[in-house]
Each structure stands twice: as structure tokens, then as C-alpha cells.
Amino acid sequence: xxxxxxxxxxxxxSTLCATLALKQGYEIIALHFDYNQRTMKREKQAFNDICxxxxxxxxxxxxxxxxxxxxxxxxxxxxxxxxxxGLSDGVPNTYVPYRNGIFLSIAAAVAEKNDAKAIYIGVxxxxxxxxxxxxxxxIKTIQNAINLGTKDSTKIEIKMPLVSxxxxxxxxxxxxxxxxxxxxxxxxxxxxxxxxxCDSCRLRLNGFKKANSTDPIKYKF
Amino acid sequence: xxxxxxxxxxxxxSTLCATLALKQGYEIIALHFDYNQRTMKREKQAFNDICxxxxxxxxxxxxxxxxxxxxxxxxxxxxxxxxxxGLSDGVPNTYVPYRNGIFLSIAAAVAEKNDAKAIYIGVxxxxxxxxxxxxxxxIKTIQNAINLGTKDSTKIEIKMPLVSxxxxxxxxxxxxxxxxxxxxxxxxxxxxxxxxxCDSCRLRLNGFKKANSTDPIKYKF
Numbered sequence: 001x002x003x004x005x006x007x008x009x010x011x012x013x014s015t016l017c018a019t020l021a022l023k024q025g026y027e028i029i030a031l032h033f034d035y036n037q038r039t040m041k042r043e044k045q046a047f048n049d050i051c052x053x054x055x056x057x058x059x060x061x062x063x064x065x066x067x068x069x070x071x072x073x074x075x076x077x078x079x080x081x082x083x084x085x086g087l088s089d090g091v092p093n094t095y096v097p098y099r100n101g102i103f104l105s106i107a108a109a110v111a112e113k114n115d116a117k118a119i120y121i122g123v124x125x126x127x128x129x130x131x132x133x134x135x136x137x138x139i140k141t142i143q144n145a146i147n148l149g150t151k152d153s154t155k156i157e158i159k160m161p162l163v164s165x166x167x168x169x170x171x172x173x174x175x176x177x178x179x180x181x182x183x184x185x186x187x188x189x190x191x192x193x194x195x196x197x198c199d200s201c202r203l204r205l206n207g208f209k210k211a212n213s214t215d216p217i218k219y220k221f
Numbered sequence: 222x223x224x225x226x227x228x229x230x231x232x233x234x235s236t237l238c239a240t241l242a243l244k245q246g247y248e249i250i251a252l253h254f255d256y257n258q259r260t261m262k263r264e265k266q267a268f269n270d271i272c273x274x275x276x277x278x279x280x281x282x283x284x285x286x287x288x289x290x291x292x293x294x295x296x297x298x299x300x301x302x303x304x305x306x307g308l309s310d311g312v313p314n315t316y317v318p319y320r321n322g323i324f325l326s327i328a329a330a331v332a333e334k335n336d337a338k339a340i341y342i343g344v345x346x347x348x349x350x351x352x353x354x355x356x357x358x359x360i361k362t363i364q365n366a367i368n369l370g371t372k373d374s375t376k377i378e379i380k381m382p383l384v385s386x387x388x389x390x391x392x393x394x395x396x397x398x399x400x401x402x403x404x405x406x407x408x409x410x411x412x413x414x415x416x417x418x419c420d421s422c423r424l425r426l427n428g429f430k431k432a433n434s435t436d437p438i439k440y441k442f
Contacts, residue, residue: 062290097371109319146322
């Protein structure tokens with residue numbers, strides 16, 4: 001059975017990736033990262049709930065808390081404020097330096113070790129926070145790097161099925177494919193009820209609204 | 222003062238990189254990785270001894286022990302044997318899947334956070350163990366990926382001054398530049414005295430021999 005490593009945060013984008021990978025017939029190795037981000041516990045719970053629902057037994061949850069030690073972002077540095085007044089131009093302070101580069105490099109090692117031929121990542125290029133490590137051109141280039149920097153027999157394709165979708169598209173495709181939206185977590189700041197006002201909550205709520213649907217999770221506001 | 226992140230294992234290649242970066246006028250951020258490899262303590266000691274000697278105060282030692290959790294190599298998996306009968310064709314079991322890809326991705330995050338414009342890595346392409354993540358083409362491609370996956374204002378050059386050198390060249394250039402060879406550690410297996418028979422010891426000893434020099438560190442054999 002063909003294998004894929006799926007980078008899963010517990011959010012709705014990576015959950016849809018897992019749903020689509022299963023539909024494509026892949027056996028999934030679910031890869032999750034803990035890095036002392038504000039909502040670390042809640043994301044890990046979402047990750048496990050989603051894997052339970054999707055019957056994914058191969059799970060690897062890795063401690064990458066060195067990311068918090070490097071710092072420079074408001075998700076790990078509690079002395080910084082997560083923006084709550086709406087998306088602005090430029091790269092916001094929730095950008096974690098080269099996070100997807102680090103995650104994909106680790107995913108490549110996991111894929112090589114386990115003979116997986118694909119890595120799924122739920123990057124979204126346009127309808128997003130404007131993180132540079134979510135751009136399609138970056139993903140294509142790091143795929144080349146990974147194939148040059150691993151054994152000649154290792155051939156890995158990085159799949160990014162959501163890269164050109166809007167958040168509304170993601171909600172629609174999730175509903176069509178029974179992706180468990182109700183188990184996902186997107187909020188950057190809160191672990192009890194989603195804050196509703198951070199960029200991640202705003203993008204998510206806007207997606208549901210534009211898809212004429214209602215978000216099944218609870219919000220403070 | 223221009224800044225460079227130097228990936229430093231404690232071995233003679235990365236130590237020469239640090240020596241050369243200082244000579245080029247860089248302020249150095251020394252980056253070391255612990256990953257539960259067999260000689261972790263000894264390498265960390267070498268790293269600190271070398272930084273002390275070179276007056277490098279900015280040091281970042283990061284726990285990347287998830288590498289041992291991924292496994293698939295004899296440096297972290299003690300149930301596997303480190304080869305001791307000489308270099309063979311193909312990729313040996315001391316190859317840690319995509320290690321330099323992971324290290325360079327983390328170095329990129331450190332560089333972006335700290336406004337460093339260069340990353341030094343002591344990869345050697347020919348006179349080496351044949352690891353795929355030590356090839357120049359890989360390093361050039363991951364440099365492109367890093368610049369696409371970080372902020373547009375972030376421009377990072379990956380410098381690999383040793384990539385085309387032989388081990389004998391590295392010994393000669395180290396001696397010419399007073400790189401502290403006596404403080405470095407290369408052995409894959411032992412922490413007291415170098416084993417002298419693993420691939421890394423063999424490459425090192427052969428380099429000293431061809432450079433008509435004597436290795437200042439102690440060996441069992």
C-alpha cells in the first residue's frame with residue numbers, strides 16, 4: 001500500500017489533506033509538531049481526535065520546541081501580542097520563521113525512513129495570512145532540494161491540494177468529503193473556546209460565511 | 222557587523238568553517254545540534270571548547286532528539302553497528318535521513334530571526350562518506366528554497382567553503398589558519414579516545430597522513 005506522510009496541525013486545512021490522502025488510497029503516517037505554541041495542548045488534542053475519527057493509527061508527534069527557543073513570533077513569544085484587529089498587509093508577527101521549511105525537512109526524513117513516496121501539506125497561498133513559506137513556488141523548490149539531499153532511490157512528491165483554494169472552497173470540499181470540521185482547531189490564542197478575532201479565526205469564519213455554512217465549533221464572540 | 226550562522230558539530234570541517242568565517246569578518250552565531258547520537262556529550266564538549274578558543278560568545282545548542290525518534294541510522298540506533306571495516310560503495314548506515322536538510326532549515330530560521338545574511342556549513346562532497354545531503358547541488362537548491370520560503374527582505378547565502386576539498390586539503394588549510402584541530406572530535410562511536418576505525422576516523426586519519434601531518438588527538442588504535 002502506498003504511503004504518505006501528512007503534516008497535521010489539527011486545523012481544518014491539514015485535516016482536509018488527510019481526508020483527501022485517504023481517498024487517494026494512501027496509508028497515512030500522521031506527523032504533528034509541538035513547539036510550545038500558545039495552543040499546543042488544544043492542537044495536539046485536535047490532532048488525536050481527528051486521527052481517531054479517520055482511523056489513522058500511525059502517528060508521530062515530535063517535540064520541536066527549539067522553534068520557541070529561536071523565537072521571533074507571537075505564537076511562541078508570550079511577550080508579543082497576537083493581532084486581533086483584522087488582517088493587514090505584509091507578513092504578520094504570527095509568522096514563525098521558516099516553519100514549513102523545518103516541518104517539510106523533518107517530514108522528508110520521516111518519509112525516507114518509512115519509504116513513503118508523498119508528503120501532504122495544507123498550505124494555502126492566496127486566502128491566507130501571507131506567510132512566505134506557504135507559496136507554491138517555495139514548495140516546488142523544497143521538493144527538488146529534498147530529492148537532491150536524500151538517497152537516489154528516494155523519490156518524494158510534495159502534494160499541496162489546497163494551495164489554490166479559498167477558505168470557502170476548503171469549507172465546501174471538507175463538507176463534500178466528510179472531513180471532520182467539528183474536531184479541528186484553528187485559533188491562535190485560546191484553548192477553551194476559539195477567540196474569533198485572531199487572523200486564523202477571522203479567515204476560518206469568513207470561509208464558512210462565504211460557503212453559506214456555519215462553523216460547528218464554539219466561539220467566545 | 223555582518224552576521225553568519227555557522228553549523229558546528231565539533232568536527233574539524235565545521236571548525237574550519239568557523240575559522241574562515243571569522244577571517245572573513247563575520248560575527249558568528251554558532252549553532253549546534255544534540256540528537257542523542259552516540260557521541261553527543263563529546264561533540265558538545267568539542268563545540269564549547271572550540272567556541273571558547275575562537276571567542277565565539279553567541280552560541281545556540283538545540284535539542285533535535287526527534288531525529289533519534291525517527292531513527293533509521295546507526296548513529297542514533299544502538300541496535301545497529303557502526304561500520305568499522307572501511308568505506309564501502311553506496312550510502313552507509315551512518316547516513317542520518319536528510320540531516321543536513323533539517324539542520325539548514327533550522328539554521329535558516331535562526332538566520333532570519335537574527336538578520337544574518339550567511340550560513341556556513343562544512344559539507345565535503347568527494348572525499349567523504351557519500352551522504353546525499355553533502356552534495357553541492359543540494360545545497361544550492363535548498364538555498365533557493367530558503368530564500369523563497371522566508372520573507373522577501375530575507376536574503377541568505379549558504380557558504381560551503383570545503384565542498385570541493387579533500388580531507389588532506391582540510392588539514393592543510395586548518396593548519397595554515399590556526400584552526401584548533403586539537404579540540405575537534407570526529408569519531409562516530411567513542412567518547413573517551415577516538416576509535417580509529419569508523420569511517421569518520423578513517424577519513425580523518427587518512428587526511429592527516431596525506432597532508433604529511435600528525436593528528437593531535439588520541440586514538441585507541
